[in-house]
Amino acid sequence: MKLIRLFTAGNVDDGKSTLIGRLLIDSGAVSTDIIQGLTKANELGSEKSEIDLAFLTDGLKAERELGITIDVAYKYFSTHTNKFIIADTPGHWEYTRNMFTGASLCDVAIILVDVTIGITEQTKRHALIASILRVKQIVFAINKMDLIKYDEAVFEEMKTALLDLSYKVRIISPTVLPISALKGENVVHKSAVFSWFKGPSLFDYLENCPQEKELESTRMRFQVQYLIHANKSIGYAGRIDQGDFRVGQALLLLPKGQNLVIKEIIHNTQSVKLAESGSAVSLYFTNEPEIKRGDILTDLEKPPRIGNQFTADICWMSEANSDFQTNYIIQIGTRTLSAKLVCIHEKRLENRTISDNLMLNDIATVDMITDTEVVFDRFEDAKSTGSFILIDPVLFTTIAAGIII
Amino acid sequence: MSMDYLDILESEAIYMLRETAAQFKRPVLLFSGGKDSICLVHLCKKAFFPAKFPFPLMHIDTGHNFPEALEFRDALVKELEENLIVRMVEQTMVNKGIKDLDHKFPSRNAFQSFTLLEAIAEFNFDACIGGARRDEEKARAKERVFSLRDTTGKWNPTNQRPEVWNIVNGFLKEGENMRVFPLSNWTELDVWAYIQRENISLPSLYFAHERTCIKTSEGHLMNVNEFVKVSPLDEVITERVRYRTVGDMTCTAAVKSSASTVAQIIEELKISKISERGATRIDDRISETGMEDRKKEGYF
Ligand SMILES: Nc1nc2c(ncn2[C@@H]2O[C@H](COP(=O)(O)OP(=O)(O)O)[C@@H](O)[C@H]2O)c(=O)[nH]1
Numbered sequence: 001m002k003l004i005r006l007f008t009a010g011n012v013d014d015g016k017s018t019l020i021g022r023l024l025i026d027s028g029a030v031s032t033d034i035i036q037g038l039t040k041a042n043e044l045g046s047e048k049s050e051i052d053l054a055f056l057t058d059g060l061k062a063e064r065e066l067g068i069t070i071d072v073a074y075k076y077f078s079t080h081t082n083k084f085i086i087a088d089t090p091g092h093w094e095y096t097r098n099m100f101t102g103a104s105l106c107d108v109a110i111i112l113v114d115v116t117i118g119i120t121e122q123t124k125r126h127a128l129i130a131s132i133l134r135v136k137q138i139v140f141a142i143n144k145m146d147l148i149k150y151d152e153a154v155f156e157e158m159k160t161a162l163l164d165l166s167y168k169v170r171i172i173s174p175t176v177l178p179i180s181a182l183k184g185e186n187v188v189h190k191s192a193v194f195s196w197f198k199g200p201s202l203f204d205y206l207e208n209c210p211q212e213k214e215l216e217s218t219r220m221r222f223q224v225q226y227l228i229h230a231n232k233s234i235g236y237a238g239r240i241d242q243g244d245f246r247v248g249q250a251l252l253l254l255p256k257g258q259n260l261v262i263k264e265i266i267h268n269t270q271s272v273k274l275a276e277s278g279s280a281v282s283l284y285f286t287n288e289p290e291i292k293r294g295d296i297l298t299d300l301e302k303p304p305r306i307g308n309q310f311t312a313d314i315c316w317m318s319e320a321n322s323d324f325q326t327n328y329i330i331q332i333g334t335r336t337l338s339a340k341l342v343c344i345h346e347k348r349l350e351n352r353t354i355s356d357n358l359m360l361n362d363i364a365t366v367d368m369i370t371d372t373e374v375v376f377d378r379f380e381d382a383k384s385t386g387s388f389i390l391i392d393p394v395l396f397t398t399i400a401a402g403i404i405i
Numbered sequence: 406m407s408m409d410y411l412d413i414l415e416s417e418a419i420y421m422l423r424e425t426a427a428q429f430k431r432p433v434l435l436f437s438g439g440k441d442s443i444c445l446v447h448l449c450k451k452a453f454f455p456a457k458f459p460f461p462l463m464h465i466d467t468g469h470n471f472p473e474a475l476e477f478r479d480a481l482v483k484e485l486e487e488n489l490i491v492r493m494v495e496q497t498m499v500n501k502g503i504k505d506l507d508h509k510f511p512s513r514n515a516f517q518s519f520t521l522l523e524a525i526a527e528f529n530f531d532a533c534i535g536g537a538r539r540d541e542e543k544a545r546a547k548e549r550v551f552s553l554r555d556t557t558g559k560w561n562p563t564n565q566r567p568e569v570w571n572i573v574n575g576f577l578k579e580g581e582n583m584r585v586f587p588l589s590n591w592t593e594l595d596v597w598a599y600i601q602r603e604n605i606s607l608p609s610l611y612f613a614h615e616r617t618c619i620k621t622s623e624g625h626l627m628n629v630n631e632f633v634k635v636s637p638l639d640e641v642i643t644e645r646v647r648y649r650t651v652g653d654m655t656c657t658a659a660v661k662s663s664a665s666t667v668a669q670i671i672e673e674l675k676i677s678k679i680s681e682r683g684a685t686r687i688d689d690r691i692s693e694t695g696m697e698d699r700k701k702e703g704y705f
Contacts, residue, residue, distance in 0.1 A: 003410035071565065073546040074539045076592045083410040085590055101567040226423040230456040237452070239420045268415075269454040278408050280419035280452070293427055317567050331572055334427070389572050396576035401569040 007087040009126035010112030019181035026188035072102035096361035097317035146180040220299040235282030241384040294335035316358035318399035329391035343367040379403040418587035428575035432532040436462040438474035441536030461488040469653040477608040556580035625658040
């Protein structure tokens with residue numbers, strides 16, 4: 001069975017919660033007592049008698065009162081072939097950071113567009129985020145088709161506009177589907193109202209998605225997480241970020257620059273000859289080198305870069321604006337060090353003016369400088385050594401997330 | 406080659422356990438004797454093999470636990486040769502002068518958070534690892550894997566740290582505390598599939614057995630025991646039942662079942678249409694936002 005992570009995006013009221021509710025109910029993932037609970041919760045506030053599919057995902061009380069999705073809510077459902085994790089991310093502009101968070105690990109982005117409204121600033125923003133995060137599969141679901149009588153011409157017109165937008169934000173070959181989340185047309189089941197549409201239903205599309213695998217790259221990456229001391233030897237524990245690791249293989253230890261050969265690999269209490277990308281293992285070496293948490297083991301041919309400066313696309317997540325003085329804590333995978341912003345090149349959104357600081361929900365290209373040399377990759381080459389968060393040095397809150405370009 | 410979904414969930418959980426061991430000074434694993442915490446223990450064996458766990462286990466014992474669960478707990482800890490701390494809710498109640506609720510099914514869940522917070526202070530724990538899953542409840546669905554508790558032990562759902570990729574921020578200010586949920590992305594069915602694959606043993610309560618129960622007006626099957634007041638009007642029946650969660654004897658309901666193996670339980674779950682909490686926790690049903698209120702108060 002595959003594991004597929006997806007997120008839903010779109011403007012407020014484009015129908016994200018309704019769509020997820022529809023996917024969960026029509027695929028049989030929701031228990032009957034929860035469906036009854038939904039009907040009960042509804043009677044309190046609204047007049048509507050049919051169950052409000054959106055209630056399934058809008059969980060927190062504060063959200064209930066405001067009637068909007070504030071934080072990322074994770075939902076799960078399985079079919080015979082796949083386990084799906086849905087990150088239901090908030091649509092409002094104010095919650096761009098939550099959206100970025102929910103989208104960060106996903107294989108698939110579903111961006112909803114209300115056919116009666118068309119492309120909005122939020123559509124552009126969400127498409128840009130999906131593109132920056134290198135989400136492999138992007139689907140635009142044109143929703144509320146029932147309101148325009150399932151008209152093919154309107155769909156085609158909007159599809160053209162979306163392909164145009166995709167080109168601008170560098171999304172390669174997105175999928176565009178017509179749906180009605182409310183009526184359940186073309187969500188789980190293909191339907192007669194879309195007889196003119198030759199593509200799959202959204203659900204069929206998801207069922208056939210490939211699971212996120214290592215990037216098509218020969219690069220091997222392993223970040224040391226934790227040292228296991230036992231039986232007079234030390235195991236270097238971590239999760240293989242990418243590449244297949246074999247006993248006897250030569251590796252490069254960075255930042256030291258030392259060559260090492262794997263003596264043993266322990267995976268789940270067993271000694272194994274080969275461990276594939278994604279596995280949590282511990283590695284053993286002959287004549288134990290000095291290795292600490294945060295060190296990186298890589299292949300010899302395409303090692304990461306080492307330096308104290310890099311350029312990144314970042315999403316600012318704090319109410320407090322950025323500045324050029326603060327020494328932020330930067331966490332790249334398992335390493336933490338100190339870093340400053342040195343230059344803001346361009347804001348990547350609607351207001352493309354360059355300014356002196358970043359504000360909440362800004363997405364921008366910036367230059368960063370770290371206090372000591374750090375090992376890093378371009379995000380394209382290796383996600384885990386190419387991404388980072390910034391932490392407020394006093395409050396310890398997470399204030400930004402970035403991608404090295 | 407591509408990993409199976411259980412391999413991915415396992416690897417993610419181990420990653421989080423190791424991050425916890427690396428980022429905190431005094432973590433603790435909250436062990437309830439239930440299937441989720443038993444899975445966590447199993448994952449710890451893998452995460453730190455061949456070493457012992459780099460943290461103790463702790464059980465906040467309400468005094469209303471099923472004897473089968475306690476026996477299992479003690480046997481497991483003995484087998485692993487790990488360190489178990491037990492703190493009794495009763496002790497907190499004596500100290501604070503709290504009496505049991507005057508209920509037919511007197512739950513002590515509400516007092517559990519006091520004892521937990523006291524124990525955290527006593528041992529200076531900075532991170533508590535728990536087996537909660539996001540599929541359990543709507544409020545949980547939004548909770549981070551590394552979930553911050555403020556100086557009073559409360560969760561603030563409107564101000565959570567963004568958790569981007571797998572980078573977890575474990576920095577704490579004085580008095581703050583972290584809850585860590587490595588099984589966040591597992592569902593009830595995933596847990597059972599994992600138990601089956603890994604051949605993990607569980608307390609006998611999880612499998613079908615004969616039990617004398619009160620059948621409540623809502624149809625819940627409540628175990629008859631010394632804490633529950635049986636009245637002549639109660640419908641008392643003996644049924645083949647099993648438990649889907651193992652909490653307090655007073656407020657955890659059994660479900661009618663003939664499933665006596667893990668495989669049979671998985672079959673039953675696949676066709677069952679009632680959620681785990683809905684089926685077995687009578688205290689959460691009180692209000693729609695029951696869980697969120699309790700979490701804000703410091704409940705695990
Ligand atoms: N007519 C129609 N209404 C829809 C459809 N999908 C959602 N809606 C309605 O649009 C409103 C907003 O939906 P909701 O799911 O809450 O949007 P969200 O803010 O994106 O989560 C609700 O009143 C829905 O009933 C659709 O396919 N057709």
